[in-house]
Amino acid sequence: MTKVTLVIASLLIIALIAGVGAQQAGLSNASSTNESSNQTTQSTPGNVTDLTNAGDSLAATFQNNESLTNLAPIPSFTADIGLELIGENFTAPMMVTSPDDGTGRLFVVDQIGVAKIVDVNGTELPEPFLDLRDNLVKLDPTYDERGLLSIAFHPNYRNNGKVYAFYSAPLRPEAPEGWSCTNHISEFQVDPDNPNTVNMSSEKVLMYIDKPYENHNGGVLAFGPADGYLYISVGDGGKANDVGNGHTPGIGNAQDLTKIYGKILRIDVDSTATGVTIVQQNQTENQTGGASANRTENPPEPTWTTSAGSLYGIPPDNPFAENQPEILDSYAYKTVPQEIYAYGFRNPAYMAFDASDGNALYVAMAGQNLFESVLIVLNGGNYGWNIREGTHCFDPNAPTAPGESCNSTGLLGEPLIGPIFEGGHDLGIVIVGGDVYRGNTVVGLQGRYIFGYWSDSRTVGNGTLLAATPPAGWAEGALPPTAAGLTPEDNAMWQAQIVNATAQNSDTLGMFLRGFGEDADLDMYVLTSDVGGPDASTSTGKVWKIVPPTIVNPALGAGALEVTPTVEAENQTENQTGTTPVGGGMGAGAKPLSSLSSSDPAENIMEVLALTETGIPFEETPAFGNFTLFTGLLRSTGVAATLEGPGPYTVFAPTDDAFERMDPDIREPILNGSRDSKDIVLYHIVNGSSTLADLKNVSTLRTLQGENLTINATGTVVRVENATIAIPDIMTDNGVIQGIDTVLIPADT
Incomplete structure (x- = not known):
C-alpha cells in the first residue's frame, strides 16, 4: 500500500471523529419506546456531501403502498442473450468460480455443502472437490439462508493450493443458547496427490461468527485482484429491521462499529501483522465497561472469535487498523474490530470484484420490505442500513413504508453512501447480485452490471435478469481509493433494464435465480433451480453460460415461461416493468x-x-x-x-x-x-x-x-x-x- 493511501485513510478517520458532535446533536440514541431513534429531521451536517442518491430520477419510488422500480432501457442496447446449459443435477447452486491455474475447470458451489467440478470438456466429476455436508447445521429444505455459501481460491492457488470457504456449522458451545448457527470462515489445502479434491483434515478456522437467526449471513468470500486481500461479507445478524436478539438496541448492528455484523471485512491471509494492539474480540473477556442509556447492563460476551495476529494479518490501510474512532455510548463494546473495511449493510449476500483495471467492488444488498440495492463499496464507507433502506429513510418501527425523515450521515457524521441501482418489489422478492460483464462471448454486455431477482414468488420460480449501464462518461478507474474522496458523480445511479433470454421469448426465467459466476476467461454464468430451498432430495439446479442470443439451447424448453409485457423506454421516471406489482392493493x-x-x-x-x-x-x-x-x-x-x-x-x-x-x-x-x-x-x-x-x-x-x-x-x-x-x-x-x-x-x- 502506498503512503498516499494511508494518509487518505487517516484523514477519513479524523473527519469521522470531527463529525461526532454535530451528528449527536441531531440524533438521539436514547429511546425506551422505539427500536431505533434514527428518524430525525433530515440533515447534512457541516460540509458533508449528500451521497444517498435520495430523490434521484432513477431511484425506486413508493406509490400506493408499493415499491416500484424505475427501469430506464438504453435505446441503443438490445438486452437479448442466450443461455447454454453447462451443468445440471445440482440442488441449490450458489456460485461458480474458476482458479487461475490453467486447467479451465469450473467449480460449482452447492448450498447443501458440496463444491463440484465441471471439467474443461463439460463433464461433472463424480466426487466433490469439497464436501462439508457433515459439517453443516441442519438446513430447512423449504427455505434457508445458511449452508455452504461461497468459496474463494487464493490468488496464488496454482502454487500453494489454498482455498477458503464460508459455511454455516452447528452452534458452538461458547455461543449464546438458542442461537441459530456458527458461521466458519476456513482455509483448506488441496490434496497434494489429487488436484480435484480438498484435504479435509487441513481445515484452519480463521473466524467463528455466531448467528442469532438463520437469515442475513452475507456469506461471500472474494480476493481483491489488486491487493490480494480476502474480503468477507457479513450480514447484520438476521430476523428483520436490524432489531431483536443479538442486535444493538437503538442503532442496530450494522451501524455499531464495535460489532462484526453488517460489515464487509478485509484480512491478509499471507501475513500475521496487525496494526495497533487491541483486545481481541472473542469469548474470553467482557469489554463493555460501564453501562449507558443504550448499552445493556450485562451485555453478552462478543459472539465471534477472530484470529488476527495468529492465522491472518490486518491490512494497514483498513480504516480502523491503526486509528480507533470515538466509541459512542450507543455502541455495544469499547473497541472496533480492525477487520472492518466498510459497514452499514443489512445482508450483503452477493459481492464481486470487477475484472477491469479499476477492480471496483460491487455488493448487492437484500432489502427489508421495500427496496433492493446494488452498491459500489469503498474503504471506510458507511452504506446506510438501518438508517436507510436503499435511498429511502427507514423506520424499524414502521418498516412497510419509507420513514418520514432521517439523516444523510452516520453516527460519526460520515456521509451515508446510497446505491447505484435501487429496485422495488414489483420485480420480485429479493435481489440476486452478479458482476460487471468483461467476457468476449457477448460483446454488447461489456461494461454493464448483470444481476437479477430471485423470483416474484416463494413457491414458483420466476426469476428476472437485469443489466445496469453506468452514466455516460463514468469511469470506474477514476473512483477514489477510500470513501473519503467519493463524490456524487462517482456514485451516480445507473440505468437498468430487463434482459431477455431469447429461447424463452419472455422477460422472466421461469426458474429461481440463485446466483452468478465467472470463469478464468471472464465469461459469466447464471445459476438456477426449480425449487426455492436447499432440498437435498431434489436435483433441479442448473448452470447456464451467457452466450449470444443466436444460440438457442433446447434444454431451456420453449414455452415453459410465462410471457410478460415488453418494457418500454419512453418514460424513465415512472415504473416501466409492464408487470403487476407484487403486493398490489395491500x-x-x-x-x-x-x-x-x-x-x-x-x-x-x-x-x-x-x-x-x-x-x-x-x-x-x-x-x-x-x-x-x-x-x-x-x-x-x-x-x-x-x-x-x-x-x-x-x-x-x-x-x-x-x-x-x-x-x-x-x-x-x-x-x-x-x-x-x-x-x-x-x-x-x-x-x-x-x-x-x-x-x-x-x-x-x-x-x-x-x-x-x-x-x-x-x-x-x-x-x-x-x-x-x-x-x-x-x-x-x-x-x-x-x-x-x-x-x-x-x-x-
Whole structure:
C-alpha cells in the first residue's frame, strides 16, 4: 500500500471523529419506546456531501403502498442473450468460480455443502472437490439462508493450493443458547496427490461468527485482484429491521462499529501483522465497561472469535487498523474490530470484484420490505442500513413504508453512501447480485452490471435478469481509493433494464435465480433451480453460460415461461416493468405473505400461526414473532381446536404491538383468562375465507361470538371496526389470517 493511501485513510478517520458532535446533536440514541431513534429531521451536517442518491430520477419510488422500480432501457442496447446449459443435477447452486491455474475447470458451489467440478470438456466429476455436508447445521429444505455459501481460491492457488470457504456449522458451545448457527470462515489445502479434491483434515478456522437467526449471513468470500486481500461479507445478524436478539438496541448492528455484523471485512491471509494492539474480540473477556442509556447492563460476551495476529494479518490501510474512532455510548463494546473495511449493510449476500483495471467492488444488498440495492463499496464507507433502506429513510418501527425523515450521515457524521441501482418489489422478492460483464462471448454486455431477482414468488420460480449501464462518461478507474474522496458523480445511479433470454421469448426465467459466476476467461454464468430451498432430495439446479442470443439451447424448453409485457423506454421516471406489482392493493404497505404459502397450503390456521414464531420463511416478514400473545389466547381459551378443524375461517389476529398498546387494566385480565377472554377471541373470527380483495366488497361480517364486525375499505387500506389490516393475506389450508393493529373488543364485554 502506498503512503498516499494511508494518509487518505487517516484523514477519513479524523473527519469521522470531527463529525461526532454535530451528528449527536441531531440524533438521539436514547429511546425506551422505539427500536431505533434514527428518524430525525433530515440533515447534512457541516460540509458533508449528500451521497444517498435520495430523490434521484432513477431511484425506486413508493406509490400506493408499493415499491416500484424505475427501469430506464438504453435505446441503443438490445438486452437479448442466450443461455447454454453447462451443468445440471445440482440442488441449490450458489456460485461458480474458476482458479487461475490453467486447467479451465469450473467449480460449482452447492448450498447443501458440496463444491463440484465441471471439467474443461463439460463433464461433472463424480466426487466433490469439497464436501462439508457433515459439517453443516441442519438446513430447512423449504427455505434457508445458511449452508455452504461461497468459496474463494487464493490468488496464488496454482502454487500453494489454498482455498477458503464460508459455511454455516452447528452452534458452538461458547455461543449464546438458542442461537441459530456458527458461521466458519476456513482455509483448506488441496490434496497434494489429487488436484480435484480438498484435504479435509487441513481445515484452519480463521473466524467463528455466531448467528442469532438463520437469515442475513452475507456469506461471500472474494480476493481483491489488486491487493490480494480476502474480503468477507457479513450480514447484520438476521430476523428483520436490524432489531431483536443479538442486535444493538437503538442503532442496530450494522451501524455499531464495535460489532462484526453488517460489515464487509478485509484480512491478509499471507501475513500475521496487525496494526495497533487491541483486545481481541472473542469469548474470553467482557469489554463493555460501564453501562449507558443504550448499552445493556450485562451485555453478552462478543459472539465471534477472530484470529488476527495468529492465522491472518490486518491490512494497514483498513480504516480502523491503526486509528480507533470515538466509541459512542450507543455502541455495544469499547473497541472496533480492525477487520472492518466498510459497514452499514443489512445482508450483503452477493459481492464481486470487477475484472477491469479499476477492480471496483460491487455488493448487492437484500432489502427489508421495500427496496433492493446494488452498491459500489469503498474503504471506510458507511452504506446506510438501518438508517436507510436503499435511498429511502427507514423506520424499524414502521418498516412497510419509507420513514418520514432521517439523516444523510452516520453516527460519526460520515456521509451515508446510497446505491447505484435501487429496485422495488414489483420485480420480485429479493435481489440476486452478479458482476460487471468483461467476457468476449457477448460483446454488447461489456461494461454493464448483470444481476437479477430471485423470483416474484416463494413457491414458483420466476426469476428476472437485469443489466445496469453506468452514466455516460463514468469511469470506474477514476473512483477514489477510500470513501473519503467519493463524490456524487462517482456514485451516480445507473440505468437498468430487463434482459431477455431469447429461447424463452419472455422477460422472466421461469426458474429461481440463485446466483452468478465467472470463469478464468471472464465469461459469466447464471445459476438456477426449480425449487426455492436447499432440498437435498431434489436435483433441479442448473448452470447456464451467457452466450449470444443466436444460440438457442433446447434444454431451456420453449414455452415453459410465462410471457410478460415488453418494457418500454419512453418514460424513465415512472415504473416501466409492464408487470403487476407484487403486493398490489395491500393495506399499510405490507409485504405479501400469501407468497409464503403455495396455492394448496399444507398447514391449518394454528399451524401457520405457530410457524410465524419459528418458521424460517417468516423471518423476513412482519408476521415473524408478531402473534405470540393472540396465539396463546387461542390455546388457553380452547378456540385453537376450532381453528384446527376444516373451516374455512378468517381470523383477524391482533399483533403483539396491538396488545402492548392496550390499557394494562384491560389487557391483563384478557391475557390471564377472564370470563370475557373467550368471547373476545371469538369476536376476531368469522366463517369463510376472506382475502383483502374480498373484504373490500363487504360491509359487515358476523363473528363466531355472535356480533357483527363493520368493514370499511378506503383505497388500499381496509379497516375492521377501529383496526387496520397491517399484515394481510396469510393463507392457510382452512382459511386466511389477517393481521390487525388493534385488539377488537365486543360491545357487551
